Amino acid sequence: MDESGDEVTTRAGYVALVGYPNAGKSSLMNRLVEQKLSIVTPLAQTTREKVLGIDTRDGVQMVFVDTPGLVEPRYLLHRAMLHAATEVIGDSDVVLLLIDASAGIPEFSADVLELLARAKGLIAVSNKQDLARPGQQELVKHWTQERFGVDPAQVSALTGEGVDALRDEIARRLPVSPFLFPEDDVSSQPVRFFVAEFVREAAFELFEKEVPYSIAVKVDEFRETATPLYIRATIYVERPTQKAILTGQGGAAIKKLGRSAREKIEEFVGAPVYLDLWVKVLPRWRKDALQLQRFGFSIPTQEERT
Structure with a gap:
């Protein structure tokens, strides 16, 4: 009313x-x-x-x-x-x-x-x-x-x-209906989801075409009460050569990626962030149903049977 x-x-x-x-x-x-x-x-x-x-x-x-x-x-x-x-x-x-x-x-x-x-x-x-x-x-x-x-x-x-x-x-x-979410909500997805997305976006911006497509990001720790906000995330790639590219000589590449991603996350959450990034190799994860489900993807039923 x-x-x-x-x-x-x-x-x-x-x-x-x-x-x-x-x-x-x-x-x-x-x-x-x-x-x-x-x-x-x-x-x-x-x-x-x-x-x-x-x-x-x-x-x-x-x-x-x-x-x-x-x-x-x-x-x-x-x-x-x-x-x-x-x-x-x-x-x-x-x-x-x-x-x-x-x-x-x-x-x-x-x-x-x-x-x-x-x-x-x-x-x-x-x-x-x-x-x-x-x-x-x-x-x-x-x-x-x-x-x-x-x-x-x-x-x-x-x-x-x-x-x-x-x-x-x-x-x-749109149909006549009560609101489905509170009026001030901008998304129903958790901040962790957007953190992982901003890390991927930074990778797309900084690296050659093959490497970003091989990346999956999982947020392992998210301490909202810490100042600055502490986030630990793992970047998964499929091959050791991709890990070497992401890391860079003396860790230069991963530091650059971390700075870019941190700035995006800070703009999103409106607070200072400490972003702790790690890189691990997970062979063929893009073709592995169990690993895809671990990363939150829904696999069509027929694919689970093959």
Whole structure:
């Protein structure tokens, strides 16, 4: 109820952001929640797990779910990532299908296209309007009309162009509902999760392409009562050569990575941080179901049997 005692109608629901890797899903979610929650790098497939961001304003609560890219998997980690993304499509009230208008039409599998066609509240989003040429924008529009019978919303996650109009359209499609989370929440995921993500982001920024993709990060200790806040985390890689690259001569590389990650974490938590990083070798973890589950990935049932 409002101050006058009248009943206030609110809307709330889950909004999935799906699409090809590097379509701008993470950048758009950060823009929509007006806070950096999803890590962003120029390299594709940075997002491995679902990231939740909550935006509550004007009687509407949008629970955004950033997802890994929809690609054909090459190994078990990719299958877990694809499973996470497709699972969200069926569970959400609104699905934002992001297309990088500057990169052409995505080639989704038949299964993914069928899932998208059945999705509730599908909104096609033609992103990167700041980079796309008019001909590319028209190509995206023709594809979304032909494939899904909808005109795309045109936005730029980088500049903010079209984002307010997109937010209004999402709000119209969400069901009447009480808020799902407290109004001041920005995510339902623990700080430990974001700590690990910021360490990965720093690795993507500092090292060559192969090494960041081989990394998994596990927060082993998190002392909130310590000043500065004490965090001990282990970075796992698959080969000794990758460990040597991460460590660097005399530990120079891991120190540089630690400084970059610590600054990101301090900005996120708003407090000084002591970040204690360790590097260990865990061979073939990206193809090992038990290790993936240890890192929090959900393995599709059929993969557990093979």
